[in-house]
Amino acid sequence: MINKNFLWGTATASYQCEGGWNEGGRVPSLWDVYLHENNLENGNDASDHYHKYKEDIRLMKEGGHKAYRFSIAWPRIIINDKGEVNPEGVQFYHNIIDECLKNGIEPFVTLFHWDLPQYLEDKGGWAEREICDAYVEYAKVCFKEYGDKVTYWSTFNEPRYYVFSGYKIGNYPPGIDDTQKTIQASFYMMLANALTVGVFREMKMKGQIGIVHSYAPIFGVDDSLETKIAMRKADNYFNNWILDTAIKGEIPIDMLGMLNEKYDLSFMKEADFEAIKNNTVDFAGLNYYARALIKPYTGGESILRINNKGSEAKGSSKVVVKGWFEQVFDNPDSTYTEWDTEIYPQGLYHGIIRAYEKYKVPIFITENGVAFYEDVPNEKSVDDQGRIHFLNEHINAILNAIDDGAEVLGYFIWSTMDLYSWKNGHEKRYGLVGVDFENNFERKPKASYYWYKKVCESNGTAIERS
Ligand code: NOJ
Numbered sequence: 387m388i389n390k391n392f393l394w395g396t397a398t399a400s401y402q403c404e405g406g407w408n409e410g411g412r413v414p415s416l417w418d419v420y421l422h423e424n425n426l427e428n429g430n431d432a433s434d435h436y437h438k439y440k441e442d443i444r445l446m447k448e449g450g451h452k453a454y455r456f457s458i459a460w461p462r463i464i465i466n467d468k469g470e471v472n473p474e475g476v477q478f479y480h481n482i483i484d485e486c487l488k489n490g491i492e493p494f495v496t497l498f499h500w501d502l503p504q505y506l507e508d509k510g511g512w513a514e515r516e517i518c519d520a521y522v523e524y525a526k527v528c529f530k531e532y533g534d535k536v537t538y539w540s541t542f543n544e545p546r547y548y549v550f551s552g553y554k555i556g557n558y559p560p561g562i563d564d565t566q567k568t569i570q571a572s573f574y575m576m577l578a579n580a581l582t583v584g585v586f587r588e589m590k591m592k593g594q595i596g597i598v599h600s601y602a603p604i605f606g607v608d609d610s611l612e613t614k615i616a617m618r619k620a621d622n623y624f625n626n627w628i629l630d631t632a633i634k635g636e637i638p639i640d641m642l643g644m645l646n647e648k649y650d651l652s653f654m655k656e657a658d659f660e661a662i663k664n665n666t667v668d669f670a671g672l673n674y675y676a677r678a679l680i681k682p683y684t685g686g687e688s689i690l691r692i693n694n695k696g697s698e699a700k701g702s703s704k705v706v707v708k709g710w711f712e713q714v715f716d717n718p719d720s721t722y723t724e725w726d727t728e729i730y731p732q733g734l735y736h737g738i739i740r741a742y743e744k745y746k747v748p749i750f751i752t753e754n755g756v757a758f759y760e761d762v763p764n765e766k767s768v769d770d771q772g773r774i775h776f777l778n779e780h781i782n783a784i785l786n787a788i789d790d791g792a793e794v795l796g797y798f799i800w801s802t803m804d805l806y807s808w809k810n811g812h813e814k815r816y817g818l819v820g821v822d823f824e825n826n827f828e829r830k831p832k833a834s835y836y837w838y839k840k841v842c843e844s845n846g847t848a849i850e851r852s
Contacts, residue, residue, distance in 0.1 A: 387789075388788055388845060393750070393796030393798075394450070394453065394845075395454055395455055395492070395796065395797070396454065396455070396798055396799045397752060397753050397800050398455070398802045398803070399457045399500070399501075400462075401459065402429060402801075403806070404435045405432040405434045405436050406436030406437065410474040410475055411473075412461050412472070412475060413503055413505065416511065417429065417500070417559060418430075419504045420558075420559035426809070427811040429806035431827070433805045433821045434827040436478070439482055441829060442829070443482075443485045443486055443489055445819055446491055447491060449831070449842065452490075453491060453538075454492070454494065455495075455496065455753075456494075457495070457498070457499035458497060460502065461475075461501060462475030462476075462478060463475045463476060463528065467506065480531070487535060492537065492538065494798070495528075495536050496543050500548050511571070512574055513570045513574070518574055521581075525582045526585060529591055536593060537592065538593060539594070539595045540596050540752070541578070541583070541667070542575060542597055545576065545597075546572075546600050546627075549568055549571045549575060552571070554568045555691075557693075557809055570653060573653070576627070576637070579631075580632075580664075583666065583667055594668035594669055596667045596668055596670060596747075597628065598752045599671065599673065601629075602624040602625060602676065603678070604617050604677070604680055606679075606681070610682075613681060613682055615682070616682040616711035616712075619641075620680045620711040620713070623641075623707060623711070624678055627641060629744075632666065632670075633666055633667055633670060635662050637659075637662065668748070670747055671750050672738070672741065672750070672752060673751075674734045674751060674780070675755075677728065677730050677736075678713055679713065679728070680711050681711070683707070687706070688706055690705055690706075691703055691704045692705060693726075693809070700722065700724060701722075703715045715728070725757060725810065729776065731776075731782070734780055735783040738751075738784065738794060739790060742793060749793060750795055750796040750797070751784060751796070752798050754780050755773075755776075755777070755799050757816045758770065758815055759813060760804075760815045760820065762804065762815070762821065762823075763822045763823075763825060767820075767833060770834045774834050774837045777834065781841065782849055802817060803820070804816065804817035805821070818831065819835055
């Protein structure tokens with residue numbers, strides 16, 4: 387049965403919605419510098435949430451939402467490598483949190499959704515051990531400031547996307563292809579997660595702390611042994627190095643063994659493994675967009691081509707991890723979004739059941755949603771029936787998993803309003819509320835916003851079940 391306090395909400399991230407990139411004492415993040423230097427579409431203004439947060443939170447309230455998942459921008463809070471705190475930045479999130487509480491909305495706070503201060507990137511970013519201390523100090527400031535008001539904390543949003551895109555695929559900053567650094571950054575992020583959970587316990591914070599993962603439940607093309615072995619490697623690659631590490635305190639040992647054959651893992655210290663073992667999270671935040679359909683590796687070099695831009699995207703994805711597995715993107719029985727993401731709600735049902743059986747911690751679906759090209763400027767209210775259908779099918783999958791015993795305590799649609807989708811810019815629209823980026827960022831709730839209001843207010847009974 388669904389919990390009566392189930393958190394129905396929507397989600398955003400600081401860099402993707404705030405704008406005000408050089409206001410209120412904020413210093414540049416690595417995204418600002420990377421996008422400006424390469425002359426790419428940026429989030430300087432994003433959805434102007436920095437100035438319109440009151441309107442956005444009012445819309446959440448009127449839309450029946452119970453919670454708002456957002457992230458704190460580290461470059462607004464700590465403005466140099468001496469750890470100097472920026473009071474104006476601190477105040478901004480007090481304002482957001484207070485506005486939420488005033489409107490009966492539970493703030494669900496992420497500490498890191500990718501906007502690393504550039505002054506830390508200049509020192510080597512996540513690939514260097516020093517970052518862990520800087521992160522812990524930043525987290526402490528947030529706990530101290532907002533701890534009395536916030537119950538739900540997440541340390542990181544999607545370590546896999548951040549690290550693999552930045553250090554291996556190279557399509558996100560710092561934009562390199564270096565497997566040794568990919569491994570280091572992955573490890574230091576998970577270590578920083580554990581150290582921060584430790585501090586959270588030491589400071590006797592009320593509430594709970596979790597991690598948010600880009601969950602790709604693994605499916606195989608057949609039942610053969612080769613496929614099963616490939617699936618295990620894929621599960622390590624996609625999921626286990628984050629979820630096993632954060633929730634069980636164990637980095638998958640078979641994965642470490644494989645990496646150790648080719649790379650230098652001597653930077654991992656005994657005390658680090660101990661910290662990871664002793665400081666595990668309270669809940670799993672799972673972002674679900676699609677499953678990963680896996681077949682055995684057939685040969686050739688590694689290829690990691692996903693999330694490609696606009697018209698080139700459809701049919702262009704390819705993932706081969708040399709010696710490990712290949713991912714199938716052209717399943718004839720599936721439909722795919724304009725950005726080549728498979729639409730597969732059953733994957734969410736199975737993913738939740740598996741995660742709950744394996745980890746036995748409460749689960750929040752911290753992101754789920756679908757992007758379309760939409761003509762917001764020229765429409766009064768976008769009639770996004772496709773999104774409504776997509777969301778209905780996915781919420782139905784969650785409710786089925788709850789009926790079958792999984793403890794799912796909340797659901798957040800990505801995204802609250804249209805926003806800046808990293809390298810896909812603003813044209814990839816996910817919002818329940820449309821944003822007219824050309825006309826003073828005017829908010830225009832879509833049909834899905836009114837539909838979701840009924841879902842929230844009925845605690846899910848408005849969902850068509852199957
Ligand atoms: C995951 C990320 O958390 C978010 O930043 C991104 O925009 C969405 N997924 C959509 O791709």
